Amino acid sequence: MQFKRLIAIAFFFLTLIILIIYAEPAKTKVIADAKFIEPSQKVTQQNTPSKLKQNFQNINFSPEVNLSSPVVGCELQPPANPPSPSLPAKLTSIAITLDRFRKPLPPPESKQNQNPETNNTPSPKSLNYSPREIIALAAASNYGERYLKDLSGNPANLPPIIVLHETVGSANSVINFFQEFHTDEDNQASYHTLIAIDGTIIYFVPPDKRAFGAGNSVFVSSLGKEAIQTNPRYPSSVNNFAYHISLETPQDGMHNGYTHSGYTEAQYQSLAWLVAKTDVPLERITTHKIVDRSGSRIDPRSFNFNLFQKLLSTYPRVKEISIGCS
Template identity: 70%
Template sequence: MQLKRLVAIAIFLLTLVGLILSAEPAKTNGIATFKSANNRNKVALNGSSQAPQDIYFSAAINQSAPVFGCEVQPPANPPEPSLPAALTSIPITLERFRKSVATSKTTITSQKAITASPREIVALAAASNYGDRYLKDLSGKPANYAPIIVLHETVGSTNGTINFFQEFHTDEDIQASYHTLIAIDGSVIYLVPPDKRAFGAGDSEFVSALGQEAVQTNPRYPRSVNNFAYHISLETPEDGMNEDYTHSGYTEAQYLSLAWLVAKTNVPLERITTHKIIDRSGSRIDPRSFDFNLFKKLLTAYPRTNEIEIGCSALRKFQS
C-alpha cells in the first residue's frame, strides 16, 4: 500500500511540476532580470561567444537571508505543514553560498588549471521550500555523515524552475528545492545556502563503504539523504522536456560550470552521485544522458578548495 502511495505521489508531482515549469515567470512585484553588465561576461566558459540567458527571479526574496547554521535535533511532533525556515532582516549575499578562498596554496591536480569562472546569480528559494540541517536524527542518534553531492536535471526551463522554488508552498508534498542550478549557458544560480537542507530527494539513501546512509528528519516522511546532501541540478535541453530515458545531453558550458562548482566543495569523487542512484522509489532517472567521464576529466582541471562548506561542521560538538 505504501509503495502504491509513493508511486501515485511521484506521478502527481511529475505532472504538477511539468505544468508549473512550463509556465512563464510569475508576474509579481520585485521580479528582477539578470543581464550581463559587459561583453566580457558574454564569453562562455568554453571560449565561444554566447549571449547569456536572461534570468528572472524575485529580488524581494533576496532581502531576507535565512538564519545561519543548523539545529540539534528535529521535533518529534512537527506542525503540519512544517514551519518555514526562519529568516532574518539581512539581505543574502554571494558570501553565504561560497566564501572567497585564495587558491595559491591549494593542490592543482592537472598540468594546466582552468581559471575561467561562470556568471553567478543569487535567487533565494522561498522559505517554505527548504529547512534546517540537523546534528541528530529523530531518535537522537548522531547524523554526522560526510557531505555528498547529488546531481539532478530540471526537466523544465531555468526560469520556470526558479519561479517554482520561489513560490511559497504550504503543501509539504510539493515543497522542493536544489541548492544550486546550472543553466544551459553555464550560469550558476544559487537557491539554498549550503548550511541549509534543500528538499532535493524524497525516499533515498547513499550506499558507501560504511553502509546505507540516510537520515529521517520528519516522522511523516521516510529517511533521505537531504540532511547531508548538496543538490545541484542541470537545466534540461529542449528535447528532454519529456519522460524519455535519454536526450541530447548538456552543454560544454554546463559541464565546465559543474566542475568549477564541485571543486569548490572539495567533496571526493566517490561521494558524488545522482538522483537516480540514491532514489529508493525507482521513479527517478535523472540526470539523463550525463557524461560522467567528461565531468571527471574536467573536475581534475580545477583547484580543489573549501569555498562551499556543506552542513554543520562548526556545530558538531553538540552531537556528543
C-alpha cells in the same frame, strides 16, 4: 488437420511480429522534484564557454525574496511532532550575498585551505573560466535546517555527498516554483544550485541548509546505507547531508524518455568549477537515480560522467562551499 495446425502457428507468429514492431518500449517516467510547465527558452549559441558569455539567457527571479538571508548554522535535532505544514526556514533581516553560498579563498599562493591529496595543478583553461553567478533564494517554505541528530537522537552529521539532478523544465520555471511559498509539504522542493543551459550558476539554498531534493532516498557507501529521517511523516533521505545540483534539461529532453541530446560544454564546465569548490571526493558524488528508493527517478539523463570527471581534474580542489554543519 495438419494444415489447420500450420495455419494457426503461422497466424500466431505473424501476430507476435506485429506486436513487436508496433509496441512502444517500456519507459520509466521522469518525475521531477516539482511540476515545471514552462517550455525551455531556446538559447542560440555555440556550446563553448567563450561564446556563451556573449549570449547569456534571460534569467528571471524575484529580488524581494533575496532581502532576507537565512540564519547561519544547523539545529541540534528535529522536533518529534513538527507542525503541519512544517515551519519555514528561519530568516534574518540581513540581505543575502554571494558569500552566503560560497566564501572565496585567498589568492592561489595561499594554500592553507586546499586539500593536498586532491589539489591538482589547474589548467590555464580552468583558471580562466568564470561562470555567471545569480542568487535566486528559494522561499523559506521550500528548504529547512540541517540537523546534528536524527529523530531518535542518533548522530546525523554524516560526510557530505553531492547529488546530481536535471530539471525537465526551463531554468525560469524552476526559479518560479522554488520562489513560491508552498504550504503543502508535498509541493515543497528545492535544489541548492541550478546550472542553466548557458552555464549560469543559480544559487537557491545555502550549503548549511537542507534542500528538499530527494525525498525517499539512500546513499550506499563503504560505511553502509546512509539516510537520515528528519520528519516522522516522511521516510529517511539523504537530504540532511546532501548538496543538490541540478542541470537545466535541453529543449529536446522535455519528455519522460530515457535520453536526450545531453548538456552543453558550459554546463559541464560550470559543474566541474562548482563541485571543485566543495572538496567532496569523487566517490561521494552521485545521481538522483542512484539514491532514489522509489525507482521512478532517472535523472540526470544522458549525463557524461567521464567528461565531468576529466574537467573536474583540471580544477584545484578547495573548500569555498562548506556543506553541512562543520
